[in-house]
Amino acid sequence: MRPVTDAPAPAESTSVLDTVERAAGDPDRSQPWADLGLKEDEYARIREILGRRPTSSELAMYSVMWSEHCSYKSSKVHLRQFSEIPQETRAGKMLAGIGENAGVIDIGQGYAVTFKVESHNHPSYVEPHQGAATGIGGIVRDILAMGARPVAVMDPLRFGPLDAEDTSRVLPGIVEGVGHYGNCLGLPNIGGEAVFDATYLGNPLVNALCVGVLRHEDLHLAKASGAGNQVILYGARTGGDGIGGVSVLASETFDADGPAKRPSVQVGDPFMEKLLIECTLELFAAGVVAGIQDLGGAGLSCATSELASAGDGGMHVELDKVLLRDSTLAPEEILMSESQERMMAVVEPDDVAAFLAICAKWDVEAVVIGEVTDTGRLEIDWHGERVVDVPPRTVAHDGPVYERPYARPDWQDGLQADAAEALPRPSGGDELRATVLRLVASPNLCDKSWITDQYDRYVRGNTVLAQPSDSGMVRVDDESNLGVAVSTDCNGRFAKLDPYLGAQLALAESYRNVATGGAVPLAVSDCLNFGSPEDPAVMWQFAEACRGLKDACLELGVPVTGGNVSLYNQTGETAILPTPVVAVLGVVEDVTRRTPTGFEAAGEELVLLGTTREELSGSEWAHVVHGHLGGRPPALDLAGERRLAALLADLVGVASSAHDLSDAGLAQALAESAFHRGIGATVSLAEVHEDPFVALFAESTGRVLVSVSADALNELLARAASHDVPAAVIGRTGGEDLVVEGQFTLPVAEARAAWTATLPAVLG
Known part of the structure; x- marks a missing residue:
């Protein structure tokens, strides 16, 4: 299959496209910010940043990127203390740490290892097989994006009582999803845990870990630098699965009858991911990748804003060039989709042909969708009309930071x-x-x-x-x-x-x-x-755990290389x-x-x-x-x-x-x-x-x-x-x-x- 560089047919729509120009002209238009998980003050801040109301596409981007799962808005103030831990280890140094897709540690002999553990809890309750499978797929791509070959996975799991009816629903599906995806990728599962407790009933925990190996010189970082460099999206096509998925679903509490929100859970294709792994490793070996980011939570909204923010600060994207599985998707949906098995690379113009040829060899579709700019803006067009014009850092890194109240509970x-x-x-x-x-x-x-x-x-x-x-x-x-x-x-x-x-x-x-x-x-x-950050007792537990972990790492001489926070893990x-x-x-x-x-x-x-x-x-x-x-x-x-x-x-x-x-x-x-x-x-x-x-x-x-x-x-x-x-x-x-x-x-x-x-x- 040859790489596709032609634009798909425009989506048919009876609605009027919400462009930047239109957003500036009708400031009082009603927008569904609350339905997208934003608070009133957060929406007001977006308007302040932009000097106007956001377009529907911009609103979609901010909503997923400012979600609890993506922005860490309730946990940032406590996570910052991990930076107090010296990054040097007794056997070498940390080559990449907190803020990157995964931490990278020097282990000697010119080798480095990257590893990270993340959660896919709520999607795995809604749809156990696909929730767990795509949890494995997502953490594997995080490791791949650092320039490493994934070599092993692990799965710390938590369930309700073994004899509970719902455990018999979620446990087999979660285990099947973990095994199916990892086995198809050819990655050994070398450990983990399976723990049962009544508090996990209705809210199982699916944490996924991946380990990757690389030579020091093969390290890659997620940044878009060099004006004129091309932005290439490659891997699976973008579909309607996962729209608002982990980014919104992981930011909500489940009620007693099920999830409060049920967006589409991502659907994984491990065979596509295997091709993506081998293709990406060959791209690294060919030296045709200047920057790279996987597409996981928040999809294109995350990849474009984080790459631009970590690089020279500017990117222009023609969203209508994105290859779709569903031609009816609106720009907002394309930006929010969390379809799996996708990567975004920044490539120098002279290397584009070689990049696309390697993708063709592996039967991986690839398309140039934009370029790096020096404007300091993330600009996204849909069939020639501007639908996004934002400072990328405000989307990716400068989201809200909450100092939520916390207190030692009376019952402690x-x-x-x-x-x-x-x-x-x-x-x-x-x-x-x-x-x-x-x-x-x-x-x-x-x-x-x-x-x-x-x-x-x-x-x-x-x-x-x-x-x-x-x-x-x-x-x-x-x-x-x-x-x-x-x-x-x-x-x-x-x-x-x-x-x-x-x-x-x-x-x-x-x-x-x-x-x-x-x-x-x-x-x-x-x-x-942890449970809901809106509960002061839960936030006290979280704050104390972070403080304890930091103090213990200092004593033991081991740095925190990165990780994940999963909040709102509670039922009612x-x-x-x-x-x-x-x-x-x-x-x-x-x-x-x-x-x-x-x-x-x-x-x-x-x-x-x-x-x-x-x-x-x-x-x-x-x-x-x-x-x-x-x-x-x-x-x-x-x-x-x-x-x-x-x-x-x-x-x-x-x-x-x-x-x-x-x-x-x-x-x-x-x-x-x-x-x-x-x-x-x-x-x-x-x-x-x-x-x-x-x-x-x-x-x-x-x-x-x-x-x-x-x-x-x-x-x-x-x-x-x-x-x-x-x-x-x-x-x-x-x-x-x-x-x-x-x-x-x-x-x-x-x-x-x-x-x-x-x-x-x-x-x-």
Whole structure:
């Protein structure tokens, strides 16, 4: 298929085109600004900026670009503190950070890695398959736009109760959408989460992460510079899907009966995206791209205004040259459409022919729709008539900024006073055994193979670790075996109990999970999912989480490279648990020497790193057994986490396995480690805690279960001492049972059967 450069036929319309000239001549014309999600003062500000009323096309652009999803108008004042974190990392520097499509980190040997996590929550409730699929597609294009080849994806998910009727609707569709799109692209899904809680009923969270690899010299940025350079739109044609989609839908609260607004959800075509990826990478290699931007939320409105604003400040576009799937679309609809699999490139005139030829090779349609100017204006014409004439920065970057009121809610003190440590707990061996079985089979802790088996985790051949390992790991370089590890984590219950500490705990767990495999944590991306910003209690949670994350990043020495904010996640008056998902990326010098998660052999010593305290509030035990949420989350020693991560890097080649302790504590870590190869273990709890129940189920932080050969035990203990990390020998691997001395014996096969049965029993 040859690139198309001819204009499509004009759309038939009985309405009079709303031009800039007409807008200046009829200032009192009524406009549907409220229906487009704008506030009265926002509309007034647009008129002030332009010195007239906006045209309908301009109104469409401002409405989507000033939406909560695109403008971060309620969160900007809190996100700015992330710039206080030094951008230098211990292994190199950040090559691109906040404000770009995705953060880019130097990992050595001339390689860089880009990664980012974003949300597609509300569209995935309205249409689970396409909402989740296009969430994957959008984050992949963000990574591609940085000049990187996407190499892996991850999917942190949150659902309502597993047995809820609506969960049976949204969960299969979301998983199918994630798997279908990622599998068709040939990208391994190397990890994520699936968490169930009543607050997510009617408002599931679909967060999507992508990792990409590039050489330093291949970095590309989103800017339109060089007057006379051509603006080319390429990829799929523009249709009516997604008009007002994520940009408007993600800025609204759901009512009790469903979404308050139901614009068309985007429809994805992963095969088109695969062609777009390969085509774009060849365009980069040919050196014919001067600037690039993907089209995601807000579509052409975003791409044109952001490219112009980040460049020389001017662009002229002939909108009628955009290739359409639906010739009846009006200019406003074309500007708002969020049709997928589209990219916009800035190309020097002498390179246009080569650019179009490469697109033709890949059967990707491409059309020149405009050029870069030095006017400082974004000017858009429709069949020769001017429909947009705006300062691009006012659309893309200078939207409203709200300092929304926030206050610690009155109920917070009572919530924290209701400690789970006072709840009835099992006291004998039989009760402890039954509790282990109940927890391993609980929805949040059970085997997630029903989900992950729908994903190809090993396509491309560079996956080193994948779910259920603590982190996902991929090889970057075939010769040196340089690689990266990534983990995503968040315990929303902890964040509800203390949002400042909850965000830090999410970071610490993700940081620790990356370290258990032997990686050195380098950088953070976040996806901050919260309820309505119009609720002062929710805004307090958000502000505290941002402050906590910033302080923890400073302590751990990892920068925030970028991320996403998703607000209005609530149904009626019920907000979701505050869910600040934190992704941590680490570098691995040699992936062949990584540390596995589960037991590798019998006859090895078991060592528990860290200290166990009576910390049960917000725990999985309190949640599953008592349906309880209250108290204070576990204490956090960030300096200790940093020492632990350094020790784990030092134990590569010494330790045979390492598994983080988090949900359900030591009991779950022992079970999951045993499930890896069916190898049992015998442990004594005397060195862990005086109370066997606390020893098994406390969720104290900074702990890792390590197995080590008898010959290497003293070496491991010596290295732990040198890093000032507590270490206790608690048992040995072997046999077919999990034996807790003086308490109970539990066959690994019995525990595994309970662990694997839960999701299939409900989902089929």
